[in-house]
Structures are given as C-alpha cells and as structure tokens.
Amino acid sequence: MSQEDILAGLAAIVNEVAGIPAENVQMDKSFVDDLDVDSLSMVEVVMACEDKFGVTIPDTEVKNLNTVADAVNFIAANK
Amino acid sequence: MINLKTTAPVAGARITGLGAYRPARIVTNDELAPRIESSDEWIQERTGIIERRFAGPDETCASMGAAAGSAALADAGIAATDIDVVIVATFTHRHATPSAAAEIAAAVGAINASAFDISAACAGFCYGVGLADSLIRSGSAKHVLLIGTEKISDVTNFDDRGTAFIFADGAGAVVISGSDTPGIAPTIWGADGSSMDAIIMQPDTFTAAREGVPSVLTMEGQRVFRWAVGSMGEVCERALDAAGITANDLSAFVPHQANLRITNAIVKKLDLPESVIVATDIQHTGNTSAASIPLAMAALRDQGQLKSGEPILMVGFGAGLAFAGQVALAP
Numbered sequence: 001m002s003q004e005d006i007l008a009g010l011a012a013i014v015n016e017v018a019g020i021p022a023e024n025v026q027m028d029k030s031f032v033d034d035l036d037v038d039s040l041s042m043v044e045v046v047m048a049c050e051d052k053f054g055v056t057i058p059d060t061e062v063k064n065l066n067t068v069a070d071a072v073n074f075i076a077a078n079k
Numbered sequence: 080m081i082n083l084k085t086t087a088p089v090a091g092a093r094i095t096g097l098g099a100y101r102p103a104r105i106v107t108n109d110e111l112a113p114r115i116e117s118s119d120e121w122i123q124e125r126t127g128i129i130e131r132r133f134a135g136p137d138e139t140c141a142s143m144g145a146a147a148g149s150a151a152l153a154d155a156g157i158a159a160t161d162i163d164v165v166i167v168a169t170f171t172h173r174h175a176t177p178s179a180a181a182e183i184a185a186a187v188g189a190i191n192a193s194a195f196d197i198s199a200a201c202a203g204f205c206y207g208v209g210l211a212d213s214l215i216r217s218g219s220a221k222h223v224l225l226i227g228t229e230k231i232s233d234v235t236n237f238d239d240r241g242t243a244f245i246f247a248d249g250a251g252a253v254v255i256s257g258s259d260t261p262g263i264a265p266t267i268w269g270a271d272g273s274s275m276d277a278i279i280m281q282p283d284t285f286t287a288a289r290e291g292v293p294s295v296l297t298m299e300g301q302r303v304f305r306w307a308v309g310s311m312g313e314v315c316e317r318a319l320d321a322a323g324i325t326a327n328d329l330s331a332f333v334p335h336q337a338n339l340r341i342t343n344a345i346v347k348k349l350d351l352p353e354s355v356i357v358a359t360d361i362q363h364t365g366n367t368s369a370a371s372i373p374l375a376m377a378a379l380r381d382q383g384q385l386k387s388g389e390p391i392l393m394v395g396f397g398a399g400l401a402f403a404g405q406v407a408l409a410p
Binding site: 046 | 304308309338
C-alpha cells in the first residue's frame with residue numbers, strides 16, 4: 001500500500017470520525033491544532049486505523065502522532 | 080452420610096421497584112471551567128455534560144443511598160422489614176469499614192437484612208444486579224435492595240483538566256424480588272487488574288492520610304475511552320446472546336453514563352435500531368459511577384420512556400477495569 005493510499009484511507013477515517021473534509025487531511029497538518037481533532041476523536045481515529053490497515057497502535061504511541069505525516073509514516077512502517 | 084438441606088431454587092428474579100435521589104445543588108460547566116481554563120462549550124463537546132449535581136456538606140454516600148433506597152421500596156410496595164439483603168455499590172463511602180450497606184439498612188429500616196458493599200466502581204450496579212439475581216434464584220433471598228450511591232465531589236481534583244468536570248453525586252436504587260418467570264438474564268462480567276492504574280484513587284488512602292494530602296480519583300481518559308469503546312460493544316452483544324434476544328427486541332439501552340461520546344460510540348458499534356431508547360442522563364447528571372444506571376433508568380421513567388416489562392440492556396464499566404452487562408425487564 002502506497003503512502004498516497006494510506007493518506008487517502010486516513011483522510012476518509014478522519015472525515016467519518018470528526019466530520020472534517022477529507023481534502024483538508026494533508027501530510028503537514030496537525031490533528032489537534034489544524035484539524036481540530038480532539039483527544040477522544042483521536043482515539044477513535046486510531047482504532048479505525050487499526051481495523052482498516054491491520055496495524056497495532058499502542059496507547060503509548062498515540063501521543064506521538066501529532067501530524068498526519070506521523071500517522072501515515074507509523075502505519076507504513078508497522079503494516 | 081448426613082444430607083444437608085439447601086434452599087429451593089426459584090424460577091426468576093425481576094426488578095420491581097426503582098428509586099432515585101438527586102442532590103439539590105446544580106453545578107454548571109461555567110462554575111467549574113475557570114479553574115481548568117476551560118469553557119462550557121469545551122466540556123459539552125468532550126462529554127455531553129451540560130450540568131451535574133453536587134451533594135451538600137451534610138450529605139453522604141450513605142444518606143443519599145438511603146433516600147434512593149426508601150424511594151425504591153415505596154415504588155415496589157414492600158416493607159423494609161421484608162428485605163433479606165441490602166447490597167450497595169460505591170467507591171465513595173467514608174469508611175472502609177463498616178459498610179455503607181449496613182448504615183443504609185439501618186436508615187431505611189431493613190432490620191432483617193444482611194448487608195454488604197461491593198467494590199466494582201462504575202460496573203458496581205450491574206455486578207449487583209447479577210448478584211441479586213443469583214441470590215434470589217438460588218432461594219437464598221426473596222427480596223434484595225440494591226443501591227448505587229456516590230459522592231464523587233469529595234474525591235475530585237477540581238484542578239485536573241481530565242476529570243474535574245466529569246464526575247458528580249447522586250444515588251439510585253432498585254428492589255429485586257423473586258418471580259415466576261425470569262426478569263434478569265445472565266450477567267456478562269469480568270475485570271482486568273493489569274490496567275488498574277487507568278482509573279485509580281491516588282495517592283492511596285493510607286499514604287494520603289499519613290502525608291496529609293487528599294486521595295483523589297485519577298483517570299487516563301484516552302486509555303479508558305479506548306477500552307470502553309473497543310470492548311463494551313462485544314460485552315453488550317454477549318449479554319443479548321445470553322438473554323436469547325436481539326437488539327431489535329430491546330426497548331431501551333441504559334449504559335453507565337461515563338461520557339456521552341462513549342455511549343454514542345457503543346451505540347454505533349452495536350448498530351442499535353432507532354426504536355431503542357438510549358439513556359443520556361449524563362447531560363444533566365454527570366458521571367455518578369455506580370449510581371448512574373439506576374439514575375438514568377429513573378430519568379427515562381420520569382420522561383415516560385421506560386416501558387414496564389420490556390427488555391432493557393444495561394452495561395457498566397470502569398475502574399478495575401471491571402465491567403458487567405445484562406438484559407433485564409424494566410420495572
């Protein structure tokens with residue numbers, strides 16, 4: 001799965017969970033500061049990513065996922 | 080060989096009375112927000128809570144529990160002296176011993192009852208329903224008074240941005256009595272003490288007393304949210320299976336009122352039909368731990384939305400990480 005595919009999948013999840021337009025979910029965006037994804041929505045995004053991409057994202061890792069790129073790179077590296 | 084006698088089992092148990100006690104003082108988000116540099120909007124977005132109630136200085140977990148218990152007895156139409164067992168679910172009773180149940184039994188006049196507390200935090204009420212059902216069906220008790228009561232404002236850190244606005248005070252109670260047909264389905268329950276640090280009183284009571292600091296409730300919100308949303312859907316499905324019904328048969332879903340976001344996420348996972356009423360008492364009551372399910376049930380009844388004799392699904396989950404869920408017929 002390419003980085004573009006992961007980004008598209010993640011964007012769809014962020015849209016589903018937090019109602020943010022998928023096109024706004026870009027690599028340099030911060031979940032909290034730019035996309036207004038709060039801490040509980042972030043947990044829902046992480047859980048949906050686990051289901052969709054077949055990765056395990058431990059609680060301890062969630063706080064390191066500040067930007068969309070952080071999440072895409074983590075998923076790509078741990079798939 | 081001596082053959083000991085045992086009690087004769089009975090066919091079923093059911094909830095026959097319901098009572099609630101809500102303390103008078105309404106606490107708005109605006110009252111709590113300044114200390115945590117927050118706002119009404121921020122709190123509502125994250126929890127669904129609009130307001131909650133705090134007990135007065137002279138009210139205790141036991142006094143509120145007694146008020147709810149007396150109301151449940153009146154609702155069931157039975158005398159306090161007919162109660163065989165008083166079970167109290169709480170984590171905010173002032174004494175590690177004796178129990179809140181003993182204090183409440185005396186207060187309501189349940190002088191013929193055994194009395195004990197259970198420590199299962201926010202799962203406590205559903206643990207109690209399972210226990211009461213077992214006691215009754217085994218023939219060990221005819222009438223059980225089960226109370227969830229909490230004064231969490233006594234153990235809240237109002238400077239903690241993770242918990243200050245979530246928890247609240249109140250009490251709810253049910254009378255559970257024997258019946259010719261089952262009114263409480265099997266309880267699906269468990270606990271995972273390896274995650275006991277996710278919601279815990281810190282420092283522990285003895286250290287707090289020695290060092291002269293308050294012991295307060297602490298919670299890792301994201302971790303608990305993930306566990307609840309990730310696991311409670313399956314617990315609910317297992318409870319429905321154990322009852323031999325489907326979500327389409329339910330009249331109401333009354334989960335522990337932990338956070339409206341958790342309730343909504345579980346409802347989505349369960350894919351509940353729109354015909355099922357979902358309890359959202361947290362909006363005006365906050366999270367009252369062991370008291371939240373009977374309080375939410377009472378709120379539904381006050382709104383004319385609790386259909387007597389129809390199946391409702393209850394699920395409690397919280398510190399320990401303890402959980403319990405079951406289907407029961409509404410009182």
